[in-house]
Amino acid sequence: MSLTTPPLHPDHRAPKTTSTRDRRPPPTPVPSPSARVHRRDLGQGAGVVFTVAGAVGAHDAAVLSRCLHAELADCAVAAPGDARRVIVVDLTEVETYGSQLVDLLAVAEDRAGSLDVGLHVLELGRSGFREDWENRHTRAEGG
Structure with missing residues (x-):
């Protein structure tokens, strides 16, 4: 008796990015040389999540900065009656980073505050990073 196995689809090992119930578009990779940056909409215009992973160098920080400021620019031109938007920067998978990352997030946080946009940094x-972030805030407050 000869048993044959049907060929597998070429993408059978590709990770599934969305569930069948989730109608949002899959995360969009942003070109960056060493770190991985993905942008995902929260849905219904509520905001976005930027997930950063790997080693974040100066160029990667510049890429993330451009992404954040482009998103903030979109928030700036939104109608005043629109719901408050939220930007989440997920750094839980960051392995190493330079001071540029802390600096760019501080600048983005200031701009987000002036636009009434919630900017939340997620880091475990x-x-x-958390210590550097808190030290930056302590220095900025003069303490």
Whole structure:
């Protein structure tokens, strides 16, 4: 008896990016030399999530900065009656980073505050970013 297995689809091992119930578009990769930056809409114009992973160098920080400021520019031209938008920067998968990352997020946070946009940085403390972020805020407040 000869058993044959049908050929697998070429993408059978490709990761599934969205569930069948999730109608939002899949995360969009942003070109960056060493870090991985993905942008995902929160849906219904509520905002976006930028997920950053890997080693974040100066060029990667510049790419993320352009992405954040483009998103903030879109928020600036939104109608005043629109719902408040939120931008989440997920750094939980960042392995290493330079001071440029802390600086760019501080600038983006100031701009977001002036536009009444919620900018939230998600980081679990593994990379040491949280300490640098808190030190930057302490210096900015003069303490």
